[in-house]
Amino acid sequence: MSAGDLSVGSIFKILVEHQVNFLVVGGVNALLLGAPVMTFDLDVVHERTNDNIERLLAALAVLDAKYRQRQELRPNATHLVGIGPQLLATKHGPLDVLGTIGSGRGYAELVAYSQDVEAEPGLVVKMLTAEALLEEKLVMRRTKDLTSIAWLQEIIRRQG
Amino acid sequence: MRDELDLTLLDWILKLSPQERLTMNDTYVREMLQMRAGVKALSAKTS
Known part of the structure; x- marks a missing residue:
């Protein structure tokens, strides 16, 4: 892998194997x-409890995660307990670990607005529902989100 | 805005499994990175 x-x-x-509680958000x-x-x-919002941060750190070690802008620096518990984004490079690609997203909500507030998806056979992860993701994108209203907003509105319309 | 969407593309992607959607994205990223490396090499050669 390059x-x-x-x-x-x-x-x-790797996140699921380590029983990390996280929500898939973003693109x-x-x-x-x-x-x-x-x-x-890949953007994920993690549960910021001590136990979960410990499991996440173990998963990030397997992923060989380092900060994209400061490759000599690796994430630690102090970084992950905060709300700020941790922009990481891993052996399987870029991973953004977020304490909160656009609306200021974190895992605890967002998990009620999530659904399970079987990303691969037998590999189930949680992601935001179309409505919840749309709400977040409408809060952020970044230029790059405009196309996603239109697609999500169409997907919600079809879900009826 | 809806008029500007390629709804045929949406129909097609909705028929894919989540795994196929992820594979499609992984392939897209790989190809974009290869293209970027190619452009970089070419511009280094010509400058």
Whole structure:
């Protein structure tokens, strides 16, 4: 695998094997819902409890995670307990670990608005529902989100 | 905005499994990175 290549399924597998509680958000969330959008990284919101951070750190060690802008630095518990984004490079591609997203909500507030998806046979992860992801994208209203917003509105319309 | 969407593309992607959607994205990223490396090499050669 070359630097920058992405294997979302491989990252999921390691997070699930370590029993990390996380929600898939961002572009991969939109894609899993069916939106025709492509993304260069995987965004996840993690549960910021001590136990979960410990499991996440073990998974990140297996993923050989380092900060993208400071490769000599590796994430630790102090970084992961905060709300800020941790922009990491892993052996399976870029991974953004987020304490909160656009609305300021974290895992504890968002998990009620999530659904399970079988990303690969036998590999189930949680992601935001189309409605919840749309709500977040409407809060952020970044230029890059405009296409995703339109796709999500269409997907929700079809879900009826 | 809906008028500007390629709904045929959406129909097609909705028929794929989540795993196929992820594979499609992984392939897209790999090809974009190869293209970027190719452009970089070419511009280094010509400059």
